[in-house]
Structure formats: structure tokens, C-alpha cells
Amino acid sequence: MSTHDHNHDHDDHAPTREDDDLELTEGEARFLALKSLLIEGGVMTADEIRARMEFNERGSPHQAARMIARAWLDPDYKARMLADTKAAAAELGIEATEAALVTIENTPERHNMVVCTLCSCYPRSLLGEPPAFYVSKAYRSRAVREPRKVLREFGVEIPDAVDIAVHDSNADLRYVIMPMRPAGTEGLNEEELAALIARDSVVGCALPVAPA
Amino acid sequence: MRSKHEYGKYSNPERVIMSETTPSYAVGDRVRILDIGKPGHVRTPTYVRHKIGTIERFCGMFENPEDKAYGRWGLPPIPLYRVQLKQGDIWPDYDGGPGDVLEIEIYDHWLAPAGEATR
Numbered sequence: 001m002s003t004h005d006h007n008h009d010h011d012d013h014a015p016t017r018e019d020d021d022l023e024l025t026e027g028e029a030r031f032l033a034l035k036s037l038l039i040e041g042g043v044m045t046a047d048e049i050r051a052r053m054e055f056n057e058r059g060s061p062h063q064a065a066r067m068i069a070r071a072w073l074d075p076d077y078k079a080r081m082l083a084d085t086k087a088a089a090a091e092l093g094i095e096a097t098e099a100a101l102v103t104i105e106n107t108p109e110r111h112n113m114v115v116c117t118l119c120s121c122y123p124r125s126l127l128g129e130p131p132a133f134y135v136s137k138a139y140r141s142r143a144v145r146e147p148r149k150v151l152r153e154f155g156v157e158i159p160d161a162v163d164i165a166v167h168d169s170n171a172d173l174r175y176v177i178m179p180m181r182p183a184g185t186e187g188l189n190e191e192e193l194a195a196l197i198a199r200d201s202v203v204g205c206a207l208p209v210a211p212a
Numbered sequence: 213m214r215s216k217h218e219y220g221k222y223s224n225p226e227r228v229i230m231s232e233t234t235p236s237y238a239v240g241d242r243v244r245i246l247d248i249g250k251p252g253h254v255r256t257p258t259y260v261r262h263k264i265g266t267i268e269r270f271c272g273m274f275e276n277p278e279d280k281a282y283g284r285w286g287l288p289p290i291p292l293y294r295v296q297l298k299q300g301d302i303w304p305d306y307d308g309g310p311g312d313v314l315e316i317e318i319y320d321h322w323l324a325p326a327g328e329a330t331r
Contacts, residue, residue, distance in 0.1 A: 100271065110311075117257050144259065148308050163311035166299075171255040171317035172274045172292055 059128035061199035063094045064176050068202070069193035072181040085176060089126065097125040098174040104167060105178045106204070111158045112177050113151065113204030115143035116169040123174035127202060134203065144168060154205045177204040184210035235291045235320070241267045242326035243295060245318055253281030256322045260314075264326045265297035268315055276319070291320040 024032070038044050067088060071078035081088035085101040101123055104112045116122065117140050122130040133139050142150050147164050151157070158164055167175050179201045185193060192211075200206035237243060247261040255277055270293055275286030299312040306312070 099274070117259070118255065144314055145303060146307060147312070160309055163309055163313065165312070166314045168257070168260075168314060168316040170257060171277065171319070173271055173294070173317055 056125075057128070059124050059126050061127050061197075061202060062194065063089070063092075063126050064202045065194040065197035066092055066190070067094070067176075068178050068197050069190045071178060072193055073190055078178075081178070094126065096123065098123050100173045101126065101176065102173050103176045103178050104165075106180050108162070108180070110163045110165055111151075111204065112165045112167060113143060113147060114167045114169055114175045114177060115140055117141070117144055118170050121169045121171075121174065123176065126174075126176065127199070131199060131203075133205075151205065154200065156205065156207055175203075177202055179204075179208050182208050182210045235270045235293070237267045237270070237291075237293060237320075237323065239267050239269060243267060243293075243318075243323045244326045245295065246322050246324055248322060250278065252278065254278055256318060257316075259302060260295075260297065260316055260318075263297055263302055265295040265301070268294040268296040271317060274319075278319075293318055293320070293323070295323070 035046075035049060038049070039046055067081060067085075070092065071081050071088075077088065077091070080091070081103050082105060085103045086096050086098070088103075089096045089101070104114075106112055115134070120130055120135040120140075122134065124130070139150065144166050147166050148158060151164075169175055179197065181193070182196065185196065188196075196208040196210070198206050198208070201208055242264060243266070244264050245256065245260050245262065247258075270291065272292060273289035274292045276290050277286065280286040294315050295318050296313050296315045298310075299306045299308060299314055300310060302314060
């Protein structure tokens with residue numbers, strides 16, 4: 001931005017991560033060596049490598065939010081998204097490169113949540129990098145064991161009459177949870193609806209709320 | 213954004229291979245998840261081994277990740293299913309509703325019909 005008009009104290013400029021001046025890990029050293037060789041050998045250019053890294057990191061929760069908002073407004077689109085999520089993404093110009101992408105719909109009878117107990121499998125090409133909690137061992141072990149308690153810690157209270165289905169994303173499928181459209185959003189357009197759909201609601205750890 | 217075509221030489225996003233092979237299990241079949249004692253990059257977590265569930269869906273044929281993790285091709289592709297288990301059948305002291313379930317992806321060779329002897 002051209003003017004320094006954002007609202008914060010300059011103490012906020014303290015680094016949010018430890019400075020990256022540690023020794024290279026073995027993997028980082030191997031990556032840099034391989035990258036130099038590929039460039040020197042004329043196999044690919046530095047710009048192609050950069051572009052590919054940007055392509056790999058293009059995912060964003062907003063992409064899924066757009067799809068869900070469209071599905072809330074258009075029952076035909078919703079049916080297509082539930083039948084073939086990758087094709088439904090492509091309809092909106094979103095390129096998901098996961099091998100197989102599945103949408104699971106929350107209903108008044110069943111709430112759904114996703115965990116990968118074995119590592120942190122996540123539809124990165126659609127949603128970007130997973131939230132830190134999703135990768136934590138605490139979430140990965142507890143989500144399958146005591147999902148109601150975990151959800152309560154997120155502020156999500158699921159009534160006893162509603163079943164919970166936990167989906168372990170342990171192998172080849174990747175999951176998107178389609179939350180229910182909240183009451184009080186009748187007049188909203190697609191963009192306004194998409195803004196209500198938080199990242200965590202797409203893994204089932206939050207619920208969209210109508211604007212006050 | 214670049215098209216998939218331009219990246220084709222670096223990636224294979226269409227790695228799901230549909231096969232003519234008929235899957236061994238149908239939706240609704242009762243199955244037992246095995247402990248086949250295989251070490252390494254296996255995708256069947258310990259907490260569901262020896263448990264009984266129901267086939268929720270057939271997911272398609274996938275290259276075997278247990279081989280792909282070690283530089284092999286993982287071919288021929290193997291059937292993958294989603295198995296639904298009642299939480300109360302996994303955790304005897306489960307603290308939630310009787311309708312709460314867990315759904316998990318299990319490859320064909322980790323399954324047996326629920327009636328058969330366990331491994």
C-alpha cells in the first residue's frame with residue numbers, strides 16, 4: 001500500500017517466527033543442490049520453478065467457500081458438487097489436483113468433521129495449507145476419540161440428538177465439509193454468503209453464522 | 213494461473229485409474245479390518261484394526277501407497293473402500309451418542325468378510 005495507514009502499534013513488528021538463520025536441514029540442502037543442477041543443466045529455469053511453487057501454493061479456503069455459497073443458492077450445482085467435487089470446482093475456474101475430492105454434507109441429523117490421524121492429509125490445492133491445529137498430534141488423536149469434546153473446545157456445541165461422523169482422511173480421498181446454510185441469510189448474495197464460510201467450517205470445526 | 217497442460221510433464225494429477233476389476237465388497241457388506249502385520253508406510257491405523265464395520269462406498273482403484281512410498285509404481289491399482297464403524301465399537305467407553313460413527317478409507321487387502329476368522 002502507498003500510505004502507512006493501517007492500525008497497529010509498531011511493537012507489532014516483532015517477528016512472529018524465529019529468525020530463519022539456522023543451518024540448512026538435509027532436505028533443504030538437497031533441494032537447493034538439485035535446483036541449481038536443474039537450472040545449470042538447462043532442464044528448467046528458476047522462473048519455472050518459482051511459478052510451479054506458486055501453483056502448488058495457490059489453494060485458499062475462499063475457493064471452497066465460493067463453491068459452498070454457490071451450492072447453497074443453486075440446488076443443481078449442489079448436486080453436481082456432491083457427485084463430483086473436482087468437476088464442480090472446475091466449473092468455477094478452480095483447478096483441484098487432488099486425486100479424489102469428496103464433499104460431505106452436514107444435515108440437521110448429522111454433523112461431519114475431518115481429521116487425518118496418520119499425518120495431515122488435506123486438500124491443499126483447493127484449501128491451501130492446513131490450520132496448525134489440524135497438523136497437531138492432539139487434534140489427530142483426539143478428534144476420532146472424543147469428537148464432541150474437541151468441537152466444544154472450538155465453541156461448536158452439537159446437540160445430543162445430532163450424530164457426529166468423523167472422517168479419517170487416512171488414504172487417497174480428500175474431504176470438503178459442506179456446512180448448512182445458517183438461518184437469517186435469506187437475502188444474501190453468493191459473495192456475501194461465501195464470506196460467512198470460515199476455513200475451519202470446511203473441516204467441520206466451526207459453523208457459519210449469519211451476520212448480526 | 214497456468215493450465216494443467218503446461219505442468220503435465222511434472223505431475224500426474226489424474227492418478228485415479230478406474231479399472232474393469234470388480235470390487236470384492238459391496239456397499240452395506242459387513243467387514244473386519246485386519247492387522248496384516250505389514251511394517252512401513254501402511255495406511256490402516258492401529259485404532260481400527262480388528263474392528264468390524266460396514267462398507268460405506270467403493271472409492272475406486274488406486275495405486276498402492278504402501279509400494280509408492282518406497283519408489284515403486286504401486287501397480288496394479290488396488291480397490292479402496294470407505295468403511296463406517298460405530299464409535300462404540302471402536303472405543304468401549306465412547307462418550308457420545310449411539311449414532312456417532314467414524315468413516316475411514318481401507319484398501320482391499322486389509323479387509324475380510326466379518327464372519328471369517330480373524331488374523
